[in-house]
Amino acid sequence: MTTLSPDIAIAGAGLSASLAALRVAPAARVLLIDQRPDPLTGHTWSFHDGDIDAAQRAWLAPAIRRTWDGQDVRFPGHARQLRSGYASLDADSLGAVVAGLPNITVLNARVAFMDPQGVTLSDGRRIEAGVAIDARGFRPHPAIEVRFQKFLGQEIRLAAPHGLTRPVIMDATVPQQDGYRFFYLLPFDDTRLLVEDTFYSDAAHLSADRQRTAIADYVAAKGWQIAAVEREETGVLPITLRFDADAFWKDMPDIPAIGLRALRFHPLTGYSLPHAVRSADLIARHWQQGPRAVAHALRRDSLADARAQGFYRLLSRMLFEAAAPDERRRVMERFYRLPEPLIERFYAGQSTLADKARILTGRPPVPVSKALRCLSDTLKERPA
Template sequence: MQGRFDIAIAGAGLAGSLIALTLRARRPDLSVALVDKGESVGGNHVWSFFATDIADADRALVDPLCIARWDNGYDVLFPALERTLPTSYRSVTSERLDAAVRAALPADALFTGRAVASLDPAGLTLADGARIAAGTVIDARGLDGERLTRLSGGWQKFVGAMLECEAPHGLERPVVMDATVDQIDGYRFVYCLPFSPTEVFIEDTYYSDTPDLDVAALTARITDYAAARGWRGTLGRFESGVLPVVTDANFAAFQAEGGEVAQAGVRAGLFQPLTSYSLPDAVRYASALAALPRIDHRSVLAWSRAYGRRHWRRGLFYRLLARMLFRAAEPDQRYRVLQRFYGLDGILIERFYAGASTLADWARVLTGKPPVPMGRAALVLAGIGAPGRLTRPVAPPHPLTAPPATEGMP
């Protein structure tokens, strides 16, 4: 027996870690255990978000985790549109998250390098046979292969790398989407974060029909993109990912597979269906959980299920837009959907990313001449021609810590 806790969280990714940090900050009377198979908290990731995604009351939860802040807006570039929007942008790294969790939790409450073999309402059983008893169990381990089959849609996949430039890169603010690049394998764009005058994180991203990820090819495209911008240097930190873009689901079956323990994070379907964006939902969930009058197994299980159902209903608009992207547009023309979207009102765009779009936003996005063939748009709106069920990637990518193909730039 590894001890007894009020709450045991399986999975020290973004969602699980934010729950642990929030409970320690707001409910210090509760003992919290956090368990993960990885040796570090958060894996190897950069999570970014708009400042307007987070409620004022929750900023204190996230601000200490931010390693970079840009208050001079961000850029988007398309073949027929270039625009600077004023919204502030933030980034969190897994290293900063790891340090925050280790500072907040007692040493005997953080179990890294310990895989969970099974869980039940009374606790967690680890792969080495150890048992962690708990009054409440929360499963935040991410999506698994079986659960993916309950979802329909496409994929957002990416490789990112930090470029250490030989000279200042000159980038003044984040480039959230540069879709002027060749449109390959669906909607493609490059994402750039200037972490310092000589450091820029470059991510090559695709909205694709398949989860296949050729890490070496994408790394080469990052190198080519940097060279085209006149950036010379060495590629350092790497990461990769394949995320679901959801157009539909058997949500009752998806949720039922969670069994008799509460679910959190992407395992509970708590992400924006079109952007695969999970940080705002992870913050909201953690904040709402900490505010519950009773934190016990039955209360948290019932609340988490109801929370997931409400989130699924609120995601209807985003799933409809995802259908439009994947079924109404030819793969190499998908950029037109985003190009039109980024020409709309900036406040509407802020609400979209925060998952807080209004009915008026729906009407504004869906009216007017669509950036896709009218016939296909009508079929999608009628629910005809939806994408098929997702299947588990043949070889899911793991976070990278070193360049997979080339160690530097010419």
Template structure:
């Protein structure tokens, strides 16, 4: 390193941090960036997916250089009383391809791996090694922090990439197979359960067992056994595991967002990614929102640190306001639906017009969309729905 001050230091090399670094480099190649990641790779061990209708042309261009899997023949959902094929294309990006793509696209001296951070402030970042990285602006993109200021439940999952000895015969993704038994993961109370399937190649498939659960416990043995059972029921039990992914994500249904930001923020440091509130409150999808945010930050790349922090906070607050409908649906799911009937919430939702469904996932629901979601015969009793909408929910702590 030359000793020249870094223009923008980005702490956290996950999806949000990596995309911000790439967008800034594309828009301002003269900027000196530092993408600081505590682990040995960028992106961790994840698979991010999105619908073809989620991104703007600019967003598509940002992701175009990455290797990914595309499906343009729609996707399926399956429930006890409904099965439907929707037309939107679907995309999926593995973290290994995200890592290799960023290493190819960013200048070599931009990426700092195995660099855990001790402290950060408006003037830069101090690593645990004692090294100080002075920066004009600092953006904190580290993981979400559970907080008593927010309420909701959890999305708990385990996914397995299988290589099969013969073709599986599935031609398009299955976003939700909720015909499975509605079991809760051990220790987590009630849950809405579904299986998510991505046909990655003719003889490769990704299968994920997912729960919208009251608790955040991840029982690896139990979820692995349920994946074994599901694979066996489809004739995939001889498949060779090529990778595994687990996760526990927040499903935010309410809270005091201003207090949350104050509790996790640092004066003069911008907050982005899930820690900054940039996720879909109900689905926990992050990619379309991360892309939008990266492009918006890149358009403001010349801002000083305090101005960048203020800009990101304003965007976070605007995102919180516009996603209120999704938090309301989350309260219906966790607080109004009887535990064994949570599946009814999503089964009813997938009977709505296809354009509404697409805008829902992209966090672009219109006022008519919101009214359409709420009117009609509800899948829960009216008194339970009223209590849920008025309630605070369980703290995400």
């Protein structure tokens, strides 16, 4: 396709844009525009089986690199195997499907302005589209207060098999620094492993050199020997403490927006893939009705989601504001002692009232007075 008047033009060609393109490309001609020549590089995106439904899984499947039947968590006083499946996409697996679809074109250019039916590039070129969508990633906004999940990861090849059969989504047996700290391990094959040193932290800064050393030390302590570091990725994900979705959307132009640009992510895990999958479905359903219909469907979904996610923002506040930084691990450890179906619904952002009561009751791992302050904030948060 060489057309520059596509059915759908998407500013940004990261995760949310690529998933939207993948979902609609059989029917629509899609143009992805990104200022980076390699917008997917240096990313692994994972999700829990319960995060998306069977129909969504079916269209996402070609982009998945690896799936696992379960996952593990490890804390000083408690290790657990969870049976909930897990899956990961990466730049290669997602990039290959996007590149293989003749209806998708990727343009390396910077978008300067957008309106619902087109984009203007910074070189002055104008691209008209049936629908223009904003997927340009995270931008701070006064309606949201965030802290950070930050990490550096290395995909390493080991000299001998590591023996892991499932991801370790949290190995929090490591010394606690800079907030809640854990290692995250994805065993792609017998000797290939993604190892991430991760922090739930008040500050966004990450020292890459220190993290590289920490990964080398962690791997050595496991008795593993690195044959090669294949690639590296770093991330600073927003974790939401407070969000006034009404104020955010009032301030947004009437342009369909997806992904982190639309502040669509789980307030406590920072995962955005499930939201991006849902947005892709909505675009597929509405794009032929024009940009207004798409924008309204996305906005409605976002407002409903923000309302439903107030509980996760409360938990974020409990973690960051009620627990002292070196006590945050106890909050997480207690959570991972709860029944597995509750944990699965939590990941999927579908906690029931009973789940919420269960998470909040019992001997609180944070001082009661601080917990009550977090709760009173919940009552003050404007409903979305």
